[in-house]
Amino acid sequence: MPLHSPNLDDRRFQQFVDDAKRYIQERAPEWTDHNVSDPGVTLVETVAHMADQIVYRLNRVPEKNHLAFLDLVGITLFPPVAARTDVTFWLSAPRDETVAVPVGTEVTTLRTEAEDAVVFATERDLRIVSCALRHLMAQPRGEPVADRTTELAEGGDVLCFTAAPRPGDCLLFGLTAAVPDCAVALELDSRVDGVGVDPRQPPLVWEAWTADGWRSCEVHRDGTGGLNRPGEVVLHVPGGHVLSRSGGHEGGWLRCRVTDPLPDQPFYTTSPTVRAADVCTVGGTTRVVHAETVYDEALGESSGLPGQRLRLAHAPVVGDDPPLLLQTAERDGWEDWRVVPHFSESRPDDRHITLDAATGDLAFGPAVREPDGSLRQYGMVAPKGAVIRARRYRTGGGRSGNVARGAISVLRTSIPFITEVVNREAAHGGVDGETVEEAKVRAPITLRAQERAVTLRDYEELARRAAPETARITCLEGATDEVGAYAVRVLVVPQAVPDPGGRLRFEQLVPGDALLDRVTRHLDERRLIGTRLAVGPPYYQGVTVVATVHAFRGVETDRVRRAAHDALYRHLDPLTGGADGRGWPFGRPVQAGEVFAVLQRVPGVELVDEVVLHPADPLTGKRGDPTDRIDLEPTALVFSFDHRVRVIGDAA
Numbered sequence: 001m002p003l004h005s006p007n008l009d010d011r012r013f014q015q016f017v018d019d020a021k022r023y024i025q026e027r028a029p030e031w032t033d034h035n036v037s038d039p040g041v042t043l044v045e046t047v048a049h050m051a052d053q054i055v056y057r058l059n060r061v062p063e064k065n066h067l068a069f070l071d072l073v074g075i076t077l078f079p080p081v082a083a084r085t086d087v088t089f090w091l092s093a094p095r096d097e098t099v100a101v102p103v104g105t106e107v108t109t110l111r112t113e114a115e116d117a118v119v120f121a122t123e124r125d126l127r128i129v130s131c132a133l134r135h136l137m138a139q140p141r142g143e144p145v146a147d148r149t150t151e152l153a154e155g156g157d158v159l160c161f162t163a164a165p166r167p168g169d170c171l172l173f174g175l176t177a178a179v180p181d182c183a184v185a186l187e188l189d190s191r192v193d194g195v196g197v198d199p200r201q202p203p204l205v206w207e208a209w210t211a212d213g214w215r216s217c218e219v220h221r222d223g224t225g226g227l228n229r230p231g232e233v234v235l236h237v238p239g240g241h242v243l244s245r246s247g248g249h250e251g252g253w254l255r256c257r258v259t260d261p262l263p264d265q266p267f268y269t270t271s272p273t274v275r276a277a278d279v280c281t282v283g284g285t286t287r288v289v290h291a292e293t294v295y296d297e298a299l300g301e302s303s304g305l306p307g308q309r310l311r312l313a314h315a316p317v318v319g320d321d322p323p324l325l326l327q328t329a330e331r332d333g334w335e336d337w338r339v340v341p342h343f344s345e346s347r348p349d350d351r352h353i354t355l356d357a358a359t360g361d362l363a364f365g366p367a368v369r370e371p372d373g374s375l376r377q378y379g380m381v382a383p384k385g386a387v388i389r390a391r392r393y394r395t396g397g398g399r400s401g402n403v404a405r406g407a408i409s410v411l412r413t414s415i416p417f418i419t420e421v422v423n424r425e426a427a428h429g430g431v432d433g434e435t436v437e438e439a440k441v442r443a444p445i446t447l448r449a450q451e452r453a454v455t456l457r458d459y460e461e462l463a464r465r466a467a468p469e470t471a472r473i474t475c476l477e478g479a480t481d482e483v484g485a486y487a488v489r490v491l492v493v494p495q496a497v498p499d500p501g502g503r504l505r506f507e508q509l510v511p512g513d514a515l516l517d518r519v520t521r522h523l524d525e526r527r528l529i530g531t532r533l534a535v536g537p538p539y540y541q542g543v544t545v546v547a548t549v550h551a552f553r554g555v556e557t558d559r560v561r562r563a564a565h566d567a568l569y570r571h572l573d574p575l576t577g578g579a580d581g582r583g584w585p586f587g588r589p590v591q592a593g594e595v596f597a598v599l600q601r602v603p604g605v606e607l608v609d610e611v612v613l614h615p616a617d618p619l620t621g622k623r624g625d626p627t628d629r630i631d632l633e634p635t636a637l638v639f640s641f642d643h644r645v646r647v648i649g650d651a652a
Contacts (some may be wrong), residue, residue: 016048065435075443079316079357081469083290083401083430084395085423087120087408088183088236088429091128092419094280099417101126101286104293106412109403117402117410119396120288120427124199128284129183131175133277135249141168143249157273159189160227161258165268167203169374174251175279180210180241183220183283184254185234189276190227196266202226203268206233206419209253210240217254218424227256227272234423236285288408288423290401290430291318293393295406302328304384306367306377315360315414318394324355324481326362336651343378352379358433370506401430403496426508429469453526459488463535466522467515471495471575472583476634478534487532491586491635492519493574502569509574511537516596540617541632542641543572543590544623549599550607550648557649564645571598574637584638592628599645607649616641 021044024031025291035040070076089101092257094114103125111117136152139145140162148158159168173186197203204226206217214237223231233426235254243252261267292314293328317323326337343365382388408423425494434442445461453459459475467473471493478487494515496508506585527533545568551560571577572595577584592611599608618639631637 001117013045013048013052016051017045020044020048032362032454066355070439070443073443073447074636075446076356076438077436077439078434078468079319081396081428081429081431082318083403084123084398085120085220085403085408085427086285086289087122087288087423088283088285089126089128089411089415089418090183090283092417094130094185094282095128095417096130098198098413099128099284099437100127101284101415103312103417105415106292107288107408108410108412110409118290118400119292119412120290120401120408121288121293124285126181126286128282129177129179129280129562131179131182131184131252131279133173133179133279134176134251135172135174135247136274136277137172137174137247137249139170139172139255142164142437145172147247147249149306152274152277155275157275159271160256161268161271165258165271167258169271171256172246173254173256173277173279173567174246174249174479175254178241178243178252178505179237179281180239180267181285182237182241183234184237185232185280185282185595186254187232187278187280188224188227188274189230189275190224190272190274191229197226197228197268199225199228201265202228203259203264203265205257205259207255207257208235208237208241209244209246210238211242212240214255215240221551225280227274234282249625252552276415281299284321285424288427289318289394290398290427291396293392293394294390295392297390297393299388299390301366302382302386302388303386303444304381305478306365306381308364308382308421309361310388312360312362312390312393312395314393314395315358316339316395316397317355317357318395318397319357323352323357323395324362325391326353327389327391328382329389330383334389334538340379346379348377350379385403385616398428398432399430401427401496403427404500406498406500426499428495428497430495431468444642449532451526452528453488453523453531454528456488459490459523461525461528463490463492463519464521467492469495470515474586478532483533486530487534489635490519490523490529490533490535491518491538492535493538493583493637496575502566504569504575504640506540507542509639512620515637538574538586539633539636540574540618540639541630541636542618542639543630544612544614544616544641545572545595545643545645546612546626547595547599547644548609548646548648549602549605550609551604552606553649555604555649557647560602560647560649563604564599564602564647565643567598568595568600568643568645569640571595572638572640574639577638587632589632590630590638 005263021034030178035222087107091099093237103122105122106119108117108119125336129475135150137145138148151158160171206219207214208217220234220235220236224233241252243250246253246506270360294314297313315473324339327334335351337353339355340352343352353362353364364381365377367375405423405426409421411418413420453462456475460473475493476489478489492511494511496504516535523533551557551566573584575583590613593614595612599605612626613628614626614629615630618641
């Protein structure tokens, strides 16, 4: 990127010439011809041109020295991070054979007039395995399984659970094959007569047997309304699904289990029945990354000298593990080299290289002269004349890969029998590469902390370094009655991409266990002995705004209502809300007067009549008493929940 040089002297060529002419009038008033044809003016312009060049070079000295100092202390720019998500490939029709989706298959978002398509590539091979139903079994709670396959084949009505269902009753489906990471459709002829269970919220959970035990399946669609009517249930089977034996029969097992009802949730009074059942595979899910893979890039030949440097053709390099597979052609074939952060621990026979992921520069180990005059080689030197190639690396990344769910819908690589592709969740984790200005801000903090967490700011900086893809991280002194004495509380807000319409779902703001574990391990190795560490999400205080506004005469009320809702969700946003657009500050109260001002600025609003705030629970949906101020704890953030805006408009 271009460096913005400081201006120690902001004068330019014409200013030097004008200053010189003013001095001529003061020092030599007898010189009256100041036209460009005068030889003296020509000499002045020549000197002014030389002075302009000197000032230009002088202005670059401080920036050059600053960058050289950063390089001396080992401060390098962080490369961009690539966004990732899961993408489901849907079959045009069920197949009898396995459909393979190879690694590197490219999918993209839809290209528009304003935005280019964002390209993603699969990170591993996907096998969409064909399957069918082999066994049907029922297992009442606390009892052995009972085979119902024969009854089903004879066309009888098979009870799914006990006559009066109880939590823990299960209906098991044995498949002919294990279908990890596949989407499975169960066509069921199910019915229940006179049961008050809510078809939209049945007390059921679908699970698959894996090497780690039963794991939940995501229900893509339930056309049976909780086994109440004939229809199709489409499940996303988790990875790790394996063949196993149950009741003396082998199969890839799925089960439908009755759960404890939630408060006010209707429950079964009679067991549903199954008269016919069929199973088939309709798709598969795999991980994709916002990066393009480069294979077999020729980098030249080895000079046989220590410290040789080369540059990749494409940068920046996405930080995979390993980020780069480098090979050299030697007598025994292609030899692999390993990327290391530095050569301090490299021996002369270690095939080590370093890589600057931001620029694509790579270097072989140097030879350093010791105090006794001998040379010590850090890392192996590639044989002279050996061909060097980058066998594989990824390039790309950045915030542009953070796309909403459903945005990835174009199959760029043609695959037989695949008709549709879609991402069920938003792609997240994409972070732009660090700029020089950001590195200059980070450098003093890094030098002060020295990989040790002492102050709260140290914890915050080290946590960001461990998880750069997070949206927000803040560190507070832990409350003694909550986490104990000498405690540091680290609050992690994950990156989240709003759904179409700009709305965040609550589950998007809950950091995953893998992210929290990574931050905890990184900080635990660097904390002071005796300091307690608590890493977790903040408390999200739901806020519901109920308001009445008047629209200008002739303005469409529906348009004003949509704009008012957008303004409220945008302002009361934990990631991009607040007065500065950097996210709602931790612990900052929500006041009706501030919301009043937000609504008054909405286009089409003539008058804001009333604003009432309700504290809300995002999980249960319950709202509290109306108020004009909602106070937040220092560890809390706001979350917009079901705002209600009434718009009153006059007839045109």
